[in-house]
Amino acid sequence: PESEADESASGHGGNADNQGNDRGAPQLVLVIPCYNEQDVLPITLPVLNTKLSDLEKRGFITENSYILLVDDGSHDSTWSIIESGHSRYPTKVHGLKFSHNRGHQNALYAGLMEALNRGCDAAISMDADLQDDPDAIDAMVKEYAKGNDIVYGVRDNRDTDTVFKRSTADLFYKMMSWLGTDTIPNHADYRLMSRTALEALSHYTEVNLFLRGIVPSLGFPHSKVYYKRGSRAAGESKYPLKKMMSFAVEGITSFSITPLRAITGIGLISVAVGIVILVYVLVSFFSGRTVAGWGSVMCSIWILGGLILSGIGVVGEYVGRIYLEVKHRPRYIVEERI
Ligand code: UDP
Ligand code: MG
Numbered sequence: 001p002e003s004e005a006d007e008s009a010s011g012h013g014g015n016a017d018n019q020g021n022d023r024g025a026p027q028l029v030l031v032i033p034c035y036n037e038q039d040v041l042p043i044t045l046p047v048l049n050t051k052l053s054d055l056e057k058r059g060f061i062t063e064n065s066y067i068l069l070v071d072d073g074s075h076d077s078t079w080s081i082i083e084s085g086h087s088r089y090p091t092k093v094h095g096l097k098f099s100h101n102r103g104h105q106n107a108l109y110a111g112l113m114e115a116l117n118r119g120c121d122a123a124i125s126m127d128a129d130l131q132d133d134p135d136a137i138d139a140m141v142k143e144y145a146k147g148n149d150i151v152y153g154v155r156d157n158r159d160t161d162t163v164f165k166r167s168t169a170d171l172f173y174k175m176m177s178w179l180g181t182d183t184i185p186n187h188a189d190y191r192l193m194s195r196t197a198l199e200a201l202s203h204y205t206e207v208n209l210f211l212r213g214i215v216p217s218l219g220f221p222h223s224k225v226y227y228k229r230g231s232r233a234a235g236e237s238k239y240p241l242k243k244m245m246s247f248a249v250e251g252i253t254s255f256s257i258t259p260l261r262a263i264t265g266i267g268l269i270s271v272a273v274g275i276v277i278l279v280y281v282l283v284s285f286f287s288g289r290t291v292a293g294w295g296s297v298m299c300s301i302w303i304l305g306g307l308i309l310s311g312i313g314v315v316g317e318y319v320g321r322i323y324l325e326v327k328h329r330p331r332y333i334v335e336e337r338i
Contacts, residue, residue, distance in 0.1 A: 023145060026121030026194075028055070028065040030137075031114075033107030034082070035072040037128045039235035041081045044130055049092050051134045060141045062121075068094045069128075070111040073101035079336075086338050099335040104238075104247075105209040106332045108189055109201075116198040124192045126153075129232040131160075132190035136227035140192040149197040149220035153190030155229040165244075172248050182216040184224070196220065207325055264313025267306045274302030 030048055034041065048067050055061045069082045082095040096114055098107065108125050115123040122144055126132040136153055143151040158166045173185045189211060193201065200218050216222075239247070281295030 023121075023147070025059055025061050026065075026141070026144060027119070028052075028061040028141065029111075029115035029118075029120040029123045030065075030067045031070065031108065031111035031123050031125045032067065032128050033070045033072055033104050033111065033125075034074065034078050034128045035101060035104070035107070035238045036074045036076045037078050037235060037238075038074075038076040038081055040129045040233050041069075041078060041085070043233045044128055045081075045085045045089070045093060047130060047134060049089050051137060052092060055138065055141065060138065060145075064091070066092050066094055068096065068111050068115055070107040070114075071095060071097040072103065072107040073098045083338065093338075095336075095338040096334055097336040099333040102332040104189070105211055108211060109209055110332050110334070112193065112198055113202060116195065116202060120195065120198075122192055122194050123198060124190075126190050127188075129235065131229050131232055132188075133227040133230065136190070136225050139225040143223045143225060144192055144194060146223075147221055148223045149194040150215060150218065150222040151192040152184050152187045152222065152224045154184060154187045154224045154226050156186075156226040157228060158186070160229060160231045168244075168248075176213070181213045183212050184216060187212065187224075190227075191215065194220075205328075207328060207331055208321075209331070263316060264310050267309025267311070267313055270302055270306030270309060272306075274299055274306055277302055 030052070032044070032048075037044075045067070052061070052065055052067070056063050056065065069085070071079045071082060079095070079097050082093065082097075085093040086095060096110060098110070112123050112125060122141075124137060124140060126134075132153060140151045140153065158169070161169070169186075173183060176183045193215070197215075197218055197220050200220070201214065204214055277295075278299045281299060285295065
């Protein structure tokens, strides 16, 4: 059953004691994937640290809660900022460094599993750029206390997005639901997961992860918290169009094999050429300048050829997916921990 949090993220206060706790205050870990985030981390760390101390003082979370930054193979000074963050807030800032860029989803997963293995009660995954409003954490923890194992952060506006991003995102969510994958519209990866939910997640062994599809399929009592998504506090998006598109295809097929996809593309172009020829043939036919048999043969070759190539491409997507899963390579390699 889904109970919607009627409270918006911002502008609520309150006391942990008056919420009819089903469970005690959790040890909370904030899991933050960071890829080339040197511009924004110096802003993010103090904000999140203040947030944690505030929640601790109000008895919402235990005092051993902390921030876990996962450096996804950055090329800038992200890791040294994490190290100095640790020197400044030794108990609050912890880090995990990948030896190579493995992508947002793997960085998130690594952080969540690290938090689970270290014995947390709940973990919240959020972006490094403060677009996920930290004030929504209060409402998430309250939902957790009510007994929810997963709390989704859902954005209540897309004002800060470009028209392009907004419409492609809409199309993506529509396509996902049309293909039968359960995703929460307007929910990115800002969510709280309890220890129970994290344990369930740890059994998902697929190499290519699409957490927005996996997490809703876990079940468990869950709820939503609405928040206002701001713009990036500093730095630039680490999701250029190419990464965004490949993320979308991964979500749909859970994979991407470039040469096979090229076959699909060529097939579609061939179908388009066939249709152009068809139009030409029809025009010639009605203007009486036609050679018998030529038109139907040309159209059949191009359209059928195109459909066959696209078909092979789609099959290829899934064969490629099996190939990559079968190798079962590690999702990421951890180089250092603090
Ligand atoms: N990120 C990552 N690895 C990548 C790309 C992005 O860990 O290869 C992180 C990034 O540091 C940020 C989060 O994923 O914390 C979301 O990225 P971003 O804010 O750039 O995406 P946008 O909000 O523009 O969609
Ligand atoms: Mg962002």
